[in-house]
Amino acid sequence: MNDYKTHDYEGLIAETVSMKSSNGDKINAYLAKPLTEGNYPIIVLIHHLPGWDELYKEFTRKFAHHGYIAICPDLYHREGNGSPDDVAAEVRSNGGVSDKQVIEDILGASEYAKHLSNSNGKVGLFGTCSGGRHGFLIGCSTDNFDAIVECWGGNVVMDDASITEKQPISPHSLTASLSAPLLGLFGNDDVSPTPDQVDEHENLLKENDKDYVFHRYDGAGHGFMYYQTPLYRQQQSLDAWEKVFEFFQDKLRS
């Protein structure tokens, strides 16, 4: 799944950094990048509703291991500090974070990484769950990104009852504005998004002649790449990771 051979030198640094959101707020981010010289593409990871947790830090290091500068901002930084699941519970209790703020934080993370010396300036987005939704929303709201991976983004297709002050627009209504190639990964047993919602999402991409690929897995539901949960599906997850790396290789290194 990567180009390393056993005789190659491998090294990466992974650490917490302080970065500025595009709105000026200082927040923390987890940064992982190769130690070797090179022109590496950037991946901004958009964490899921369970928070800025160990899984997302492992995902961040995984991208660095595959030759990317990877940065994952703490979208819940302003809610306080504590164990990730306790912070996430408080965010949930307060109705989540606003879409506007997430977009600003992701733009800030992208700018931070672009200023690192070994970046090639191309930026991909990767998000699961609420992060998948945010990835698609950001791709429709900005033109700052070169590739987007949306994993089981529920509430991309929102009904009127789901609209809130913090989530004021259903992302699918912005499909015409999508500015980057999209890879979508979904489980056919998922209930958020349901297969019908994924159909609706895909039909709008087709109607608007967007550059996209969807892979929809049988025998998998929500979160099928979360190896630390009962949701994990090994074969589907391994295939999905291959699709992710092939997609970013094509869109960010060519």
Add this chain to the structure above:
Amino acid sequence: MCTMISEKADVKGSGKKSNNWIPLDSCDIYYDHSTYVDCEHSITLSFKNELNPIDSRITVEITPESAKDIMDKITIALNKGNHIS
């Protein structure tokens, strides 16, 4: 994405965290994908004190069937208590 199905209850109570009892005044109840318990969706009860909502949290995650059973047993216990009083 995760469901965002979340309810909040005002409570007057206390809970044991490590070796200390602490006052609790609120409980978040949510239905979502489970974190540890082996089922697709679970009910989480997350008690807290609003003065220190992150560090005070005392959380349990149970299957929906367990939640229903507990609800039934609480009702039975309350009824028995009322009968005694």
